Amino acid sequence: MSKPLASSPPRLMGILNVTPDSFSDGGRHLDPDAAVAHGLRMLDEGADILDIGGESTRPGSDPVPPEEQQRRVLDVIRRLRERLPASVPLSIDTTWASVARAALASGADWINDTSAGLDDPDMLPLAAELQVPIVLMHRRGVPRTMQDAPQYRDVVAEVRDHLAARAEAALAAGVRPEAILLDPGIGFGKTLEHNLALMANLGSLVELGFPIVLGASRKRFLGALCKDVPPEQRLAATCATTALGVMQGVSIFRVHDVAANRQAADVAWAVLRFSTAG
Template identity: 60%
Template sequence: MQYKPLIMGILNVTPDSFSDGGQYCVQAEALAHAQRMVLEGADIIDIGGESTRPGSDPVSEGEQLARVIPVIQALRCHLPSNLLLSIDTTRSAVAEAAIVAGANVVNDVSAGTDDPRMFSVAARAGVPLVLMHMQGRPKNMQDNPGYRDVVEEVLTFLVERAEAAKDSGIRPENIIIDPGIGFGKRKEDNLRLIADLRRFVATGYKVLLGASRKKFMGAICGETRPVELMGATIATTVLGVSAGVSMFRVHDVKPNRQAADVTAAVLRT
């Protein structure tokens, strides 16, 4: 079977996300943006109702539900039936309601540590679950992150969480691990994780890379505007495909779709 990298388009229905906060809070705008991303080649739309940018505060379950459920229902009605919809949340009640509304992937940046019930919800529904590494919490994760060996520590955490997910009844093929680029990491940590993506792929679990528009790339490129980091993001997608990463969570779908497809085609020759 040929390797086809999957592109996960980001749909933040939040007022305060780091790059696109407030742009898609109105349901019609969210639907239009999702439709654009599908036309540009997105395989998955990831809907989030809580910002996890550095310094952000938690959002209640009720507020998350009010933001994401109507959007998921609208997307399920208007987008292709085989399109995957992902709910980006750390709360099991939000994930459960989102699955009922039509979501069929759960993306948990806490890897099930915020809400132990998350594993049972995903297992019962039989949906894929993304487990991400984060040092600290969004409110404080960039205050003073540090590691002795960032790759080893992140890898150990993710394998432990994957084993716990399996023990809860989640099938191994439904477990996706994410090293958490930008989540409690310094620039050098992010670069090291991207350089060693093959070690994550070697676990046998699917790997998600979410480097889109991240600040550490701006520090390298001399660019402070996240929206201007499309080229930098494409570079990480090419590196990820070369390492065997399965899925890429991005803001700019079309250029990353092209980069992923061309890189995969080169690797097949």
Template identity: 55%
Template sequence: MMVTPESDMDTGAALGPPLGLPADRPAIMGILNTTPDSFSDGGRHFRLADALAHGRRLVDAGADILDIGGESTRPGAEPVSVAEELDRVLPVIEALADSGATISIDTRNPEVMRAAVAAGAAWINDISALSHSPDSLATAAGLGVPVVLMHALGDPRTMQDAPAYDDVVAEVRDYLAARIDVAVAAGIARDRLIADPGIGFGKTVAHNLELLARLDAFAGLGVPILVGLSRKSFIGRLSGATDAGERLGGSLAGALWCAAHGARVIRVHDVSETRQALQVWRAVDAARPADA
């Protein structure tokens, strides 16, 4: 039976505890960078008014989650001070906490985690899988909110300097399994954990493709999988789209592949377009004969 967009994908609905992910589709995480130097939209939402306007546009377009970050983690990026990161994200979180979407703080610093949750954030998204600071595990456990654990090979400054693996899928999966175990031992409930293979974080084009091709290998981790590949450089290398803003087609293709292979959260820049693509994909899938 064909499903209407209204019944198929509610827009901007906050997720229930502990995760409340939609049962019939991936949750859409909209990216809101409050930085001057992020790889795709650096500087566009650096001013508070611009960040708030864009955040509201993402919610109106159908974002279930807003992932707000104040430190660029693009390849080669330099870290910023905790004070600077807080100045960038806290006013945005406070203003958007009642937007209707779940607010996620994209940070690897425990001080930012604490302040962001106090300001209204309900998820932590940590590219270091709570390994950047000795205090990260205890901080996340004490806050009691869902945590995204991501794999990254090295620091953003150096992660793309000739990354190498014997078996990228096995090594990324084993790393995430180990970080899940460490997080649970630290007091974070397993049902509050999400795993992210970290597309583009210390990976070549071939590594990224292998991780995506074998995405179902991560199902054994026993936690939902998040994938963020929106507008990333490997899409440009495959397609010739040198400008990040020209990679919508590749981003949508990747999003649909991930949706079809088990991803429960898809992190994107282009929320409206991703939502539409998922609507059509689900409608076609629902129309298939039961024995197809």
């Protein structure tokens, strides 16, 4: 196996859901004061990036209109930007270019698009126009029905090929190579076996040459592996995915529980550096 390509310590992207119905923490941070306080707390715990979203993409969820997404997130973004140094990126989690544009004008720095620019044809041109980083995620189907018996012949190869194609589309739209990040979309149109195959082969995605973002935090497949514990009891399982990802070269981990995952990432990084020294 080739050595992982990650050349800098792993970064943590703290999840800030400003939604009433996210699968794990829906409703907890819908109030802007609570959302801002939680964002600041995650930074104190070791987050490097905050990812702010106003729409749940859990299995079975319905789309949220752009206007409502903006109502939920823009004030939170403005208030966090006022409190944070410019070196801390804020990411807007949306598939709508209009929401992304408004969020970027309010102080966001990145776009995190779970459709990889397929839901809205204006998304990749927007990222190119404003020269901002964009996370392109693999998703099979749409959130409402994506878990209805998803099938692949070779999930690793198909996810890899899809991400490579979306990266090429972003480049063709004018997005700079260094501004493209890829996410295999754990749990987005995948069975337990599909998720395990991707977790075991993250290095194959790293070899595409773009930073890989891993979002396995509290996901349903972890519950299935751990006696069906509820999302809030999947911290140790999430930390295991973080350590496994670091050892395979993943660059960024999108997590709910920052402090514990910071420890897992730092320990795994130290081991990886030692094992590849010389």
